[in-house]
Amino acid sequence: MLRHYLTMTIAVLKRRPFYTAISLFGISFTLLVLMVVTAMADHALAPMAPESRQDRMLGVVSARMFGPDNAWSSNGGYMLFDKHARNLPGVEELTIFSSWQTVSTYLGDQRITSNIKRTDGAFWRVFDFTFLEGSPYSQADVDEARFVAVLTRATREKLFSGQPALGKTFEADGQTFRVVGVVENVPDIRIVPYADFYVPTTTSKSDAYKREIMGGFIAVALARTTDDLPKIREEFNARLTRITLPDKSYTTLVAPFETKYDTIARESPFADRQSPDRQGPKLTLLLVILALLFVTLPTVNLVNVNISRILERASEIGVRKAFGAPMRTLVAQFVVENVFLTLLGGALGLVLSAFVLRALNQSGFIAHSAFTINARVFAYAVLLAIGFGLISGVYPAWRMARLRPVEALKGGPSR
């Protein structure tokens, strides 16, 4: 039966090359956009170095203090995490590090702008960076405020023309650091671990950060198991309610430990930033609605093309009905034919998206991005194509399959 459907699909596609071209363009362009977005989302969200263990990670990236008249949003402060996030149940390791800051580095007379992150020693145990040279600095280096640094490969390229950098020094923000390690680049789409180089927290010019509850720091907890995640969340939220806030105009502090997806969701429209509850489901709903809106126009277009195509086949429908095809079999036939068509469009879209992603990588639009069509993105692409085929195929198929045989044999529905 499938062979018969395939024969029909190919024959129908060959019958009207113009219709086929319009259909394939619509399908492949729609799927191209969806696949590029999927590949970007995969690159930003899927577990990969240095966030290979992200299924066990929870982070506090944003904090919000608010009262009846005031609201203050920023990163959390070092003290908030140092004093209240340690010894949470189920946590294997906790790292506290700064959000990236832009600093100037001088290479002779040339000024290079770089993004720096100040971290503790645990940072290197929570995130699994790929070391190209040397090793991470230790907690002892942090405790002793040693001026050591770990560079990314791109920074080594800029500062040392790609030559081995171990033991060499460079100046940043008026301080001189000695290179102890070089790691593989992190795309800036992965905002939590991303930086151009990393130095100990204690090399900050002032230690005022140690007394701040709001501002400039991120905490990431690596749970022992994924089962520990809810209790880490609950315990920290409970601790936050017991904190005496420094300013009486603020009554509540919201700084929940969240997955990466929930962190992104907290910044999306419709998120309730004053609630410690997870905002991920709202973002998922929003994304599904946007995706549906995006595919509506091409779907309507494909539905119309399909109706025209199927109308041409009214006589065939009549013959099939006359010889015993029940309605559901005909619906299945036309839907399967449409899914073949969308899979073909999907294959074209996949090839095109590989080119688009390569161009995006080369453009430097997102620093150090390496968008690819991996097995996971490919699986999403196939699902998208099948889903698109089903959505755009069912209505025309149902409409034509319910024609009375005598009507179909005469060439279609009477108007």
Place this chain on the structure above:
Amino acid sequence: MIRLHGIEKVYRTDRIETVALADVNIDVEKGEFISIMGPSGCGKSTLLNLMGLLDVPTKGKVEINGSHINGAGDAALAQVRNREIGFIFQTFHLVSDLSVLDNVQIPLLYRRMSNAERRKLAEAALDRVGLSARLHHFPSQLSGGQQQRVAIARAVVGRPAILLADEPTGNLDSHMGDEVMALLKDLNEKEKTTIVMVTHDAQKAQQTARTVRLFDGRQVC
């Protein structure tokens, strides 16, 4: 085999009501070969469509092989059409995108059987109508007579008890028409297939056992 009682078929639009058939009563016995004659527009094809369950009467009862058909659902009607009835149309209605072999297999697609079995039956049906050498041709590569023989092979491939032929020789020259009639008579005599044939041609009608005549939607004899 086929019983039509008190059949009426009315086509209605917003403004006009057309009575295509009124008070038609026909019994066709098992193994009979009958013809339906009458001038253009008298309701011959409509009657054949009702017998073949391709359309539903406005009034009256349709009985096929002892089963009442009125009110049956899509799946049940499809099953009866698939098992009991074969159709031959004046304009052949072959699927142009499919080969001769694939066209003949169409009725068998809606039965549970293997591809090999389907192919074997289709080849046998094509052999019977003398088209064994044309299995992989497409309809556009055949003459009118050959196309009608493919249509006959398709109609009989599932060994239906009833064959309904709507002016099967109408688009053929006399020689081809005679060939088709010979095939139909052969099926009726050897397989005891019940055949109802709509025709304009009195000579062809004479070759059948009985003729039902229609005039303005009414049965005149």
